[in-house]
Amino acid sequence: MKDEITITVTDQVGIEHTLICPLEMGLTLKDICKAYELPMEAMCGGMAICATCHCFILNNEPSLPEKNDVEDALLSELFTSKETSRLACQIYLTAQMDGLSIEIAAD
Numbered sequence: 001m002k003d004e005i006t007i008t009v010t011d012q013v014g015i016e017h018t019l020i021c022p023l024e025m026g027l028t029l030k031d032i033c034k035a036y037e038l039p040m041e042a043m044c045g046g047m048a049i050c051a052t053c054h055c056f057i058l059n060n061e062p063s064l065p066e067k068n069d070v071e072d073a074l075l076s077e078l079f080t081s082k083e084t085s086r087l088a089c090q091i092y093l094t095a096q097m098d099g100l101s102i103e104i105a106a107d
């Protein structure tokens with residue numbers, strides 16, 4: 001079992017960042033973006049209220065957990081929401097997400 005995974009995050013100006021993510025700390029995708037000081041606002045701190053952790057999933061090979069109801073509801077209210085939209089604060093990092101590639105949504 002891996003204890004870290006590598007993901008790629010494209011920021012709002014198109015710069016690609018490679019993030020090494022430890023798994024044992026129970027971090028979300030939002031937490032790791034913050035830890036790397038990427039420009040993800042995440043204003044509500046992960047409470048699924050603000051939607052400023054909105055991102056798009058660029059590759060779908062790594063399996064992600066289904067959206068929960070709160071995430072689904074919040075995303076459906078966004079004008080910029082797409083099929084690939086997720087809230088980074090609602091996704092806990094797991095070994096299955098190795099190789100995941102996301103893009104932070106522009107606000």
Ligand code: FES
Nearest residue numbers: 046048051053089
């Ligand atoms: S950080 Fe606010 S909804 Fe994700």
